[in-house]
Amino acid sequence: MQESLRGDLDHADKTGPDGLYSAIDDLVRDELRPLTVRIDREGVYPEAVLRGLGQAGAYRQHLPAVAGGAAAGLPGAIRAMARVSQECLSTGFAVWCQDTCAWYLQNAVNDEVREAWIEPLASGTTLGGTGMSNTMKAFAGIEAMRLKGRRVADGYIVNGSLPWVSNLGRGHVFGTQFSLDGELRSVMALVDCDVEGFSLRQAAHFTALEGTRTYACFFEDVFIPDSMVIDHDGAGFLRRSRAGIVLLQLGMGLGIIQSCIDLCREVEPLLGHVNQYLDDRPDLLREELDDASEAAMVLAEDPGEADDDYFCEILRLRLAVSELSLRAAQSAMLHTGARGYLDSAPAQRKLREAYFVAIVTPAIKHLRKELAERGQ
Structure with missing residues (x-):
């Protein structure tokens, strides 16, 4: 390495x-x-x-x-x-x-x-995935819950669909929530991709993150037994787990920022004499990455159920890392120049990957909405 x-x-x-x-x-x-x-x-x-x-x-x-x-x-x-x-x-x-x-x-x-x-x-x-993008957007008032369930003996019957869930396939599982008909309550459950009535369909192809086995998920009278229920109180579960969910995403951002710094430095012997006129030089990005890494390690020490002030700190850091990822990827493209346009070049791939860091739930717009509503 x-x-x-x-x-x-x-x-x-x-x-x-x-x-x-x-x-x-x-x-x-x-x-x-x-x-x-x-x-x-x-x-x-x-x-x-x-x-x-x-x-x-x-x-x-x-x-x-x-x-x-x-x-x-x-x-x-x-x-x-x-x-x-x-x-x-x-x-x-x-x-x-x-x-x-x-x-x-x-x-x-x-x-x-x-x-x-x-x-x-x-x-x-x-291997497993997470089907919580819709749930997190629903709790933030961005969209409605896509999965609906009703109580039956020893479990729930669930119908609906999720457009994009990743890291799935035969023998995989994933966590998600469904709302209950006639109740102001949701349920958190683990779904087995092999269960009867459940199907996966490849509904789209992407310009980045194509190797993640991302599928549309369809539920047609899928029985979720009580033995697969993680929490019958979906809202309580999200409060308890949300800090860890968002903090873990920082690993993606921190890694891509570091790789972009490396790309900028690799071309210094050849292009440093002209790259010195660019913004977001590697030393500046390095300082900001150091600060973000240190903040991430401190916030991640105790990620259990927490008050809103602590969660707002996490949201602000997640937003900062998204924005820094975009700046670092653009800098890598500008530093590497024309060679960054080669179809196998890391720089153009990093640029596309950085946009994913910025749009995966919670996306930049989602984060700013949540922070604004909390008066931050």
């Missing part, structure tokens, strides 16, 4: 499990990097890499239920994700999906679903 990868993003790695970050670096170098261009251009899904990351322990850092005394906490999960995202954001996003699905189970009130599924997700034996 590049020298910068051993800088601020892992300055506290010595507190993590022995060998974890070294193992991630090896996987990224030996297995992910040879696939990165194909992931971007052909939509290759890096399943072997994702399972390897699970075997290395990348997905259990933030899960006290299965991590034991070796956990580095949420800061460790963010660092691990940043190392992957620095090479390939499609894979980094899939890591976020996996981490977040397991985080739902960590915060489950139902012991049965947690005990059955959290270890397979933490180990990468089962």
Whole structure:
């Protein structure tokens, strides 16, 4: 890995499990990097890499239920994700999906679903996604809940559709919420992609993040048993887990910013004499990344249910990292010049990936709406 990868993003790695970050670096170098261009251009899904990351322990850092005394906490999960995202954001996003699905189970009130599924997700034996974009937008007053459920014996019958859910496939699971007919209540549940009545359809192709197995999800009288319910109080669950959901996304942004700084520095010997006239030079970006990384590690120390002031700090940092990602990616394109337009060039891929950091829920506009409504 590049020298910068051993800088601020892992300055506290010595507190993590022995060998974890070294193992991630090896996987990224030996297995992910040879696939990165194909992931971007052909939509290759890096399943072997994702399972390897699970075997290395990348997905259990933030899960006290299965991590034991070796956990580095949420800061460790963010660092691990940043190392992957620095090479390939499609894979980094899939890591976020996996981490977040397991985080739902960590915060489950139902012991049965947690005990059955959290270890397979933490180990990468089962791969999982998160279908909470619609839920988070609904709670923010941006759109209506797309999934509707009704209570039946021993569970719920659910109908509706979700347009885009990632890191899915046969044998995968994901967490989502559905509203209840005639009630002002939603339910948080884990959905098995193999359950009867559920189907996946590839409804779109994307200019970036194509290797993430993103599908439209359709529910046609899908039975969700009580054993798969994470929390019968969806609003209470979101309050309890929201800090971790948003904090984990910082790993994607921090990783892509670092990679853009690296690209700017790589061309300094050849183009530094003229690049010195550009804005957002690598040293400036480095200072801002240091500040964002430090803030992320502090906020991630205790991501449990928190008051609005703490959550507003998280939203502000998430917004700042989105904006810095866009600036860093534009800087990488301008610093590398025409060579950045090559179809295999990292700079043009980073530019497209940075826009994803800015639009994935909560998007920049969503974050600004939430902060404005909180008087921030």
